[in-house]
Amino acid sequence: MTRITMTVDGATVSDDVAPRTLLVHYLRETLGKTGTVVGCDTSNCGACTVHLDGQSVKSCNVLAVQADGAEATTIEGLASDGELHPVQRAFHECHALQCGYCTPGMIMQSVDLLAENPDPSEEQIRIGLEGNLCRCTGYQNIVEAVRTAAKEVRS
Amino acid sequence: MTAVEEAPVAEIGRDRRRKEDQRLITGRTRWTDNITLPGMLHVAMVRSPFAHARIVGIDTSEAASSPNVTAVFTGADFGEELGACINAWPITPDQVTPAHSPMPADRVAFAGEIVAVVVARTATAARDAAELVDVDYEELPAALDLKEAATADETGGPIAHPDLGTNKSALWVFDSADAGTGGDVEEAIAKARADGVVIEREFRQQRLIPAFMEPRSVVVDPTGEQLTMWSATQIPHIVRFALAATTGVPESKIRVIAPDVGGGFGGKLQTTPEEWVVWALARRLGKPVKYTETRSESLVAGHHGRDQWQKLTLSAEKDGTVTGLKVELLADLGAYVAVVGGGVPVLGAFMFNAIYKFPAYHFACQTVLTNKTWTDAYRGAGRPEATFGIERMMDELAAELGVDPLEVREKNWIGHEEFPFTTVAGLEYDSGNYEAATALAKEKFGYAELRAEQRRRRESGDPVQLGIGVSTFTEMCGLAPSRVLGSLDYGAGGWEHASVRMLATGTVEVITGASAHGQGHETAFSQIVADRLGVPFEAVEVLHGDTQIAAKGLDTYGSRSLVVGGEALVRASDKVIAKAKLVAAHLLEASVDDIEFSAGRFNVRGTGQGMAIGEIAAAVFAAHDLPDDMEPSLDSDATYDPVNFSYPHGTHLCAMEVDTETGAVRMRKYTCVDDVGTVINPLIVAGQVHGGLVQGIAQALWEEAVYDDAGTLVSGSFVDYLLPTAADTIDFDLGHTVTPSLTNSLGTKGVGEAGTIASTPAVVNAVVDAVRHLGVDDVRMPCTPQRVWQAIQAAAATEGASR
Numbered sequence: 001m002t003r004i005t006m007t008v009d010g011a012t013v014s015d016d017v018a019p020r021t022l023l024v025h026y027l028r029e030t031l032g033k034t035g036t037v038v039g040c041d042t043s044n045c046g047a048c049t050v051h052l053d054g055q056s057v058k059s060c061n062v063l064a065v066q067a068d069g070a071e072a073t074t075i076e077g078l079a080s081d082g083e084l085h086p087v088q089r090a091f092h093e094c095h096a097l098q099c100g101y102c103t104p105g106m107i108m109q110s111v112d113l114l115a116e117n118p119d120p121s122e123e124q125i126r127i128g129l130e131g132n133l134c135r136c137t138g139y140q141n142i143v144e145a146v147r148t149a150a151k152e153v154r155s
Numbered sequence: 156m157t158a159v160e161e162a163p164v165a166e167i168g169r170d171r172r173r174k175e176d177q178r179l180i181t182g183r184t185r186w187t188d189n190i191t192l193p194g195m196l197h198v199a200m201v202r203s204p205f206a207h208a209r210i211v212g213i214d215t216s217e218a219a220s221s222p223n224v225t226a227v228f229t230g231a232d233f234g235e236e237l238g239a240c241i242n243a244w245p246i247t248p249d250q251v252t253p254a255h256s257p258m259p260a261d262r263v264a265f266a267g268e269i270v271a272v273v274v275a276r277t278a279t280a281a282r283d284a285a286e287l288v289d290v291d292y293e294e295l296p297a298a299l300d301l302k303e304a305a306t307a308d309e310t311g312g313p314i315a316h317p318d319l320g321t322n323k324s325a326l327w328v329f330d331s332a333d334a335g336t337g338g339d340v341e342e343a344i345a346k347a348r349a350d351g352v353v354i355e356r357e358f359r360q361q362r363l364i365p366a367f368m369e370p371r372s373v374v375v376d377p378t379g380e381q382l383t384m385w386s387a388t389q390i391p392h393i394v395r396f397a398l399a400a401t402t403g404v405p406e407s408k409i410r411v412i413a414p415d416v417g418g419g420f421g422g423k424l425q426t427t428p429e430e431w432v433v434w435a436l437a438r439r440l441g442k443p444v445k446y447t448e449t450r451s452e453s454l455v456a457g458h459h460g461r462d463q464w465q466k467l468t469l470s471a472e473k474d475g476t477v478t479g480l481k482v483e484l485l486a487d488l489g490a491y492v493a494v495v496g497g498g499v500p501v502l503g504a505f506m507f508n509a510i511y512k513f514p515a516y517h518f519a520c521q522t523v524l525t526n527k528t529w530t531d532a533y534r535g536a537g538r539p540e541a542t543f544g545i546e547r548m549m550d551e552l553a554a555e556l557g558v559d560p561l562e563v564r565e566k567n568w569i570g571h572e573e574f575p576f577t578t579v580a581g582l583e584y585d586s587g588n589y590e591a592a593t594a595l596a597k598e599k600f601g602y603a604e605l606r607a608e609q610r611r612r613r614e615s616g617d618p619v620q621l622g623i624g625v626s627t628f629t630e631m632c633g634l635a636p637s638r639v640l641g642s643l644d645y646g647a648g649g650w651e652h653a654s655v656r657m658l659a660t661g662t663v664e665v666i667t668g669a670s671a672h673g674q675g676h677e678t679a680f681s682q683i684v685a686d687r688l689g690v691p692f693e694a695v696e697v698l699h700g701d702t703q704i705a706a707k708g709l710d711t712y713g714s715r716s717l718v719v720g721g722e723a724l725v726r727a728s729d730k731v732i733a734k735a736k737l738v739a740a741h742l743l744e745a746s747v748d749d750i751e752f753s754a755g756r757f758n759v760r761g762t763g764q765g766m767a768i769g770e771i772a773a774a775v776f777a778a779h780d781l782p783d784d785m786e787p788s789l790d791s792d793a794t795y796d797p798v799n800f801s802y803p804h805g806t807h808l809c810a811m812e813v814d815t816e817t818g819a820v821r822m823r824k825y826t827c828v829d830d831v832g833t834v835i836n837p838l839i840v841a842g843q844v845h846g847g848l849v850q851g852i853a854q855a856l857w858e859e860a861v862y863d864d865a866g867t868l869v870s871g872s873f874v875d876y877l878l879p880t881a882a883d884t885i886d887f888d889l890g891h892t893v894t895p896s897l898t899n900s901l902g903t904k905g906v907g908e909a910g911t912i913a914s915t916p917a918v919v920n921a922v923v924d925a926v927r928h929l930g931v932d933d934v935r936m937p938c939t940p941q942r943v944w945q946a947i948q949a950a951a952a953t954e955g956a957s958r
C-alpha cells in the first residue's frame with residue numbers, strides 16, 4: 001500500500017492504495033466519484049477522461065499513485081457554485097447526449113480542447129475528440145455543442 | 156375556436172431540451188456498476204478460450220484459497236437452480252434448439268462461454284483468483300464458417316452441438332403463391348429469363364457487435380422478501396418473466412430494475428448467462444453480488460448481430476417493371492438460439508419487397524448453429540439486412556438497364572394515391588409518400604449537380620471518382636400487434652402499458668412499461684401528456700424501468716416505445732380526462748354533456764365557469780364532494796395492443812469519393828429525408844437519425860467481427876473492432892416529410908432504427924457507383940480500402956481477360 005494525497009474536485013483526500021490501482025478505480029470505488037465511468041480496457045473509449053493538473057487524461061491509463069500530489073477535476077467538480085460549465089450547458093442545449101455514458105468523458109475532453117484552442121474549426125473539433133467514443137449521437141451534435149460553447153466562452 | 160387558441164403552446168412538435176440531461180452532464184448518474192450495497196460480493200468469470208471443447212476437469216482449489224475469495228463455483232455445483240437462457244421465438248415447430256445453460260458443466264460451444272465463477276470481497280481479488288482456476292479442456296472440431304456449417308450434414312463437417320446431429324436449426328419459408336398474396340416467383344423468373352431481365356447476386360451481411368458504451372453489469376440483492384436485480388438491460392420486464400419461468404422463483408418475488416442504462420441498440424435485449432449466474436450466486440450466498448463485464452468480455456460474450464449470406468434473384472420486364480423477387484438466406488445463430496435469435500432474419504421476410512410492387516415473392520431463411528458468439532437483435536434487426544438486399548438489387552437493375560437508379564425505383568414503388576396498400580408479403584402499409592420524400596431529398600442533395608460532377612470526373616479520368624448511392628427505404632416499426640406475433644409463434648405479445656396518476660399537489664406521474672436507455676422518453680412522453688392533459692411540461696414526471704413501479708410492460712426495442720407506448724399514454728390520459736369530466740360536472744353543477752375540455756380546463760359551455768384539471772385532482776384527493784357512485788381517484792391505466800405496424804420511410808442519398816489508385820473512400824455528402832410521421836420532439840428525432848446513420852455507415856465502411864480459424868474473436872477489443880470516431884464522420888443533411896400514421900392517435904411511426912436501416916445500402920451503392928465504369932458490380936462490406944482496391948483490380952483482370 002502506498003499513501004497518496006491529492007485534491008479531487010476541490011477537496012483534499014488521502015488514502016492508502018495498492019500500487020497497481022488505476023486512478024479511475026480510486027475515483028469510483030474509494031472516493032465514490034461514480035460520475036466518471038469505465039467503457040473499455042484498452043484506453044480507447046475516453047469515457048474515463050478527467051483533468052489532472054489542468055490537462056485531460058484517460059483515468060484508466062493513469063495509476064492512482066501517479067496522481068499523488070496532483071489536482072484532479074472530474075465531471076462532478078466541473079460546475080462551480082451551482083453554475084454549469086459552458087460546455088455542460090452547450091451539451092444540453094445542442095442535444096449532444098443520448099444515453100449519456102460517454103458524456104462525462106466527452107465533456108471533460110471538450111473543455112480541454114477549448115482550453116488549448118478557443119476557436120477550433122469543425123475539423124479541429126473532430127480530431128480533438130477522436131479519442132472519445134460515442135455510440136449514440138453520431139457526433140454531429142457533440143461537434144455543434146463544442147462550437148456553441150466556444151462561442152460562449154469567447155464572448 | 157381554432158386549434159391555436161385551444162392550445163396556446165403545443166408541446167408536441169416542440170424542440171424541448173431533455174429532462175434527462177441535468178444528471179447526465181453533471182455525473183449524478185445511476186449506472187448499475189455504481190451500485191454498492193453492504194456486504195456486497197464481486198464476481199469474475201472464467202471463460203473458455205476454445206470455440207468448442209469438452210470440459211474434462213476444473214481445479215478450483217488454488218483460486219478458492221486465495222485471499223478474500225468467498226467461493227468458486229462451476230456449472231457442476233449448480234443444478235436446476237441456475238435456470239436456463241430462453242429462446243422466446245421458435246420460428247418453426249421443428250426448430251432445433253440446443254439447451255443453453257448459463258454455465259455449462261460439460262461442454263463449451265463458443266470461445267467466451269462461462270465455465271466457472273469466482274466470488275470475492277473485491278473485484279480485483281475475484282479477477283486475480285479467476286486466473287488461478289485451472290480448466291482442463293479437450294478440444295472438439297468447431298463449426299465456424301457459416302456456409303460450411305450449413306452443409307455439414309452432407310459433408311460430414313464439424314457439428315456445433317454433436318448431440319443434435321445437425322447445424323441446421325430451422326428453415327422458415329414464405330411464398331406469395333402459397334399465402335395468396337401474389338404469384339409464383341419461379342414462373343416470373345422463368346418468364347424473365349426468356350424475355351426480360353434477371354439479376355442474381357449474393358451479398359454478405361458481415362457479423363457486427365452492438366458495442367453499447369456502457370458494459371453490461373448486474374447486481375442482485377437477495378436480502379429482503381423480494382429479490383432485487385439491477386441490470387444494464389433494455390428489458391427489465393422480460394428478464395423478470397424469464398427469471399420466474401426458469402429459476403422457480405415466483406414472479407411476485409422478483410423485482411428487476413434497469414437504472415440508467417448506457418445504450419443498447421438491441422445488444423441489451425437479452426436474457427444473459429451473466430444475469431442468471433449472478434442471480435444464482437446471490438441466492439446461494441445470501442449476499443448482494445455484483446458483476447460488471449470488461450469491454451473484452453462484452454465484445455466476446457454479449458450477443459452479436461447480422462451475419463447472413465443473401466442469395467437474391469430479381470426478375471423484371473425489359474422496361475424495368477419488377478415481376479418477382481426470390482430471397483434465400485443463411486443466417487448464423489452462433490452457438491445458441493438467443494431470446495429472439497432466429498426471429499431476427501424472419502422480421503426481414505416482410506421487408507425485402509420494401510416499397511415496391513412485386514407481384515411474386517419467395518423468402519426462405521435457413522438458420523444455422525455455429526461455434527461462435529450467439530447472435531440476436533442489433534439496431535434494425537432483420538430490416539437492415541432486407542433493405543440492404545433490395546436496395547442493392549434495385550441499383551443493380553438500374554445499372555443493367557442503363558437508367559438512373561431513382562427512375563427504376565419510381566417505376567416500381569407504391570404511389571402515394573395507392574395507400575392503403577397490401578404488400579406481397581401480406582402487410583398493409585397504411586400511409587406514405589415516397590414521391591415527396593424523394594423530391595425533397597434530390598433537391599437538398601443537389602442530385603443533378605452531383606451527377607454532372609460525376610460525369611465530368613469520369614470524362615477527365617480523375618483518379619478520384621465520385622459515386623452516388625440511393626436508398627429509398629421503408630421499415631416496420633412498433634413491435635407489434637400481438638395477433639401477428641402469435642401467428643409467428645413468438646412467445647409473448649406486443650402490447651404496452653401506461654399509467655397516469657394525478658397527484659394532489661398538481662403534478663402528474665406517468666408510468667410507462669417502455670424502458671429507455673438513451674431515447675429521451677422522459678422528455679418526449681412529458682410532451683405528449685402535457686398536451687393531452689393541458690398541464691405544464693415541467694409538471695409531468697415520467698417513471699420507468701423498475702418492475703415494482705412500472706408493474707406491466709414489454710420494454711424498449713423495435714422502435715416501439717413511442718408508437719405503442721405513446722398510444723398507451725394517450726389512452727390512459729383520456730381515461731383521466733373522462734373521469735375528471737364527471738367530477739367537473741358535479742362540482743360546477745352542470746350536465747356532463749355541457750362540459751368541454753380544452754387546454755387543461757373543464758368549462759361549462761356558454762358560461763364563463765370552469766375548473767382546471769389540477770383543481771379537480773385536489774378535489775378528488777380530498778374526496779369530500781364527489782358524484783355518488785365514483786371512486787375517489789382519477790388515476791388511469793391503459794394497455795394498448797397495436798392494430799398494425801407503422802411504416803416510416805425515406806429517401807437517403809449519399810455521395811462517396813473513391814480513390815481508384817488506393818481504394819480509399821471518403822464520404823462527401825449525405826442527405827436524408829425521413830418520414831417518421833408526426834414528430835414529437837424534432838431535436839430527439841434528429842439525434843436518433845444522426846446516431847442511426849453512423850451505425851449504418853459503420854457497417855458499410857468499418858465494422859466487422861472477425862474470427863480466426865480456431866474460432867477466436869480477433870476483433871475482441873476496441874483496438875480491433877473499429878467503432879467510428881468524430882474524426883471519421885461528417886455532418887449530415889437532414890430533412891423531413893410528414894405523412895402521419897393512420898393507426899395511432901398521434902400519427903407517429905417510430906424513428907429509432909431508420910438511419911441504420913437506410914444508410915448501409917446508400918453508402919455501398921455510392922461506392923459501387925463510383926467504380927462501376929471500371930467493371931465493379933459489388934464490394935463486400937465493410938468497404939475497406941483494401942476491398943475496394945481488390946474489387947477494382949479483379950474487375951480490371953476480368954475485363955482484360957475478356958478483351
Ligand code: FES
Pocket residue numbers: 037038039040041042043044045046047048049058059060061
Ligand atoms: S475506460 Fe478509459 S479509455 Fe476507455
Ligand code: FES
Pocket residue numbers: 096097098099100101102103133134135136137368417418673
Ligand atoms: S450518448 Fe450514449 S454513448 Fe454517447
